[in-house]
Amino acid sequence: MKIFRAIGLTLLFLLTTLSSSGAAEADLRAIIAKFATAADFSETGVIVRELTATGDPAVERPLAALAEGNLYIRAADSMVFVGKEGSDSIQLFDPLSGEAAGEASADDLTQIGVNNTLRRTIRDALGTLTLGSKDPTVRIAAADTMFKTPDAANIGPLDAAIASETVASVKALLEQARGASILVSDKPDADKLAAISLIGARGDRDALSLLTSVEANASGAVKEAATAAIASINSTLAFWDAGQNIWYGISLGSVLLLAAIGLAITFGVMGVINMAHGEMVMLGAYTTFVVQQVIRTSFPGLFDWSLVIALPLAFLVAALVGLAIEHGIIRFLYGRPLETLLATWGVSLILQQAVRTIFGPTNQEVGNPSWMSGSFDIGQLAITWNRLWILVFALAVFGVLLYVMKRTPWGLQMRAVTANRRMAASMGIKTPWVDALTFALGSGIAGIAGVALSQIDNVSPNLGRGYIIDSFMVVVFGGVGNLWGTLVGAFSLGIVNKFLEPYAGAVLGKIVVLVLIILFIQKRPRGLFALKGRAVEA
């Protein structure tokens, strides 16, 4: 295989300079036609290698299509096509020229199957074939692939590519890929030592992975250099690991904050033990699902905006349900915590079963808009976009809520009712009305939390169950009745949890956190930030 590749790569560079002839195209077609007779994955693999060995850049199209599972055989004449799925038929394209070649129904076509091994083979092959691409991102991807699967035969093409590379950052990657290839070749030790220092400077997990396998197979100075480079990478990675734990903790904290912040109002400010809080979150998530469903069927172009559209709707839905619960049940139970607890628990079951009846018991798919998918790197820290946006969103919600509570007349009334209900009532505040609106606000906030949580969790009738305990924990730990307490509580619980997890495991970590909270509450029954006031003493 290595020989094939070496020949192929030499050919590639000959061909790119000479440009391919008509005869070559006929050969390629002959090879591609063999896909129709391949009986299993290994036979398909042989054909893929044969195509790669031609070194013709034209094979990129059929190979890429094959990797995506888009290469089809027409049953009628065993011709191979690139297919693109339309609404009810599959559009066909010529595998080499890419020209449209009519369409066919799915029943008349057989898809050529690929498995992981084949996909990897194709990826490696495409890596070498796309090294000369005009698009720098493609060249970066090619360099990356060649780094991960080093092969001595790559050195020649990489040398050529480095010589003609103009972008400095791509050039550095190409040089690292060349270094990786040198390490698996039989070049002299001096070259290998240079390569190790180059790769050691890269300092990421891929470099570590490569050097570990080099260390296992090498001897003498190369082995020592590899060991030293591994040690230095490990020490930098240990530093990044700590940073990673903090980030994960902050991210978990932001989820906890989002889940708990509505409860900080209903439980924290009003003192209502609302067991249906999690179901408000769930309603928000289901609102997102419905919005996405409508967008998918009617306005596909708006998909990236679906969450923005869902936010006000989720707030409204959850707030209205909250208002109904307050008006129908809770207002008769003020001052009777046990009955409130039981009644709201019943409500939570009713809401769960209602959603189950309407939407079915299975998970619903809520898609991530493109700006919430994937991740980016800061040093060795991979930060996923959805977690980052959720953090930003949680802080924004917190800020808005704080403003409402501290700076608006309504917030003032809310605080007045909390501090001293009778005094507030005699000052002319309609306390039942304030209660209802406060509860609706808390529920609405839970609803918009649901929009965010739909991005990282299941959208199922059980969604709320998972958050209710954590939410109460955060509010009680942070101090009932204090929004800042909820903020600090959420982030400290998140960070403690994520620091424990790598050492104690997720199960034990959670138990340890619970024990710590119990001990803390023993010492400070009112939580981190205890509220002072008449109502609290009463």
Next chain:
Amino acid sequence: MRGNFAKITKILSAGVVAAGLLASASAKAAEDTIKVGILHSLSGTMAISETTLKDVMLMLIDEQNAKGGLLGKKLEAVVVDPASNWPLFAEKARELISKDKVAAVFGCWTSVSRKSVLPVFSELDNILFYPVQYEGEESERNVFYTGAAPNQQAIPAVDYLMSADGGSVKRWVLEGTDYVYPRTTNKILEAYLKSKGVPAEDIMVNYTPFGFSDWQTEVSAIKKFGSAGKKTAVVSTVNGDANVPFYKELGNQGIKAEDIPVMAFSVGEEELAGLDTKPLVGHLAAWNYFESVNTPENKKFIADWHKFIKNNKRTTNDPMEAHYIGFNMWVKAVQKAGTTDPDKVIDAMVGVSVPNLTGGYSTMMPNHHITKPVLIGEIQANGQFQTVSKTPGLVMGDEWSDYLPDSKDLISDWRAPLSCGNFNVKTGKCGGKGTN
């Protein structure tokens, strides 16, 4: 406080009475029917998986009635809701058998619910068909296991990953939810991997709680474990709802199936329905059935299912096939025995053979497990699996794992004269003990 407690008990007992009344209403139907109990959670956390199984049972019973019923009588389904509450499973099972006088029960999903009903079935001598893949280490006279035992799912899956086709995996992450099925399966897998020469430092075992949703630390630990220069794979026994955030995190952190494939034992078509599978293409699952299997039996089954459930998008999955096989086996055994008397049916069950949906026949073995093919599938962009490997023949369910020291000498054979679920071949005595 006392007063409140009295109130709570009152409310609760009222609820129980109401539930009882509802259930007995369905039992009032004509006497000359054969009753079949369906014991699947329709509410609570497990409803997501079990509701489908209730529906598929109703469909199978409908179809049998359309064919003229059984022994000249119509079949009648008795549906109860154990509400994902394990002790309630036992109560509802007792109710089905003693009050509704059902001829057989199809039900349970989690191992803990099965363990909870076992004493009821042996005490009242009835039949349970259990349709879900499980950890093995059990064989009861009154239970027929139509789901996969570990050797019908886990072991072939690992074998595939070790093969050249599967990527010659050398380093293993065993990731599971913290309860009996993953713990036992991982114990078996660890022993199996070590017997194949995998050193202990190349195996990482990790457990997370039920419904776990913040997978950042675990996924980055997998990434870290995978950067040791050896081909790494994850074997996942992560259960139920926790899978969706797990796969989302894998996708977001850019772990591709070509680099670190995840082989799952609890992820089927149903679970994938709640996910965008494009970033997951190539991750694997091992089952005995996939919806994408191209056989006439399966096409008919899917068409019937869509017609019955009135929704063309509902998927089919492995436990549904298990119920299909189990129900047809029971029908055949009742016809063979000429009666629905559980005692006689249990004896008639062994050796009964019915078509499965993957183009072969499944047979009930003397250990009350069935023979099945093992399929390995890769997740596709459309949420279906593409079979990439299939065992050449049928695999017989092995209840007592050969890789665990406590159970390797045990066998089960419910035919006379042995009639024992845990016969120790070393000591020659019935009543050996397994690991749980």
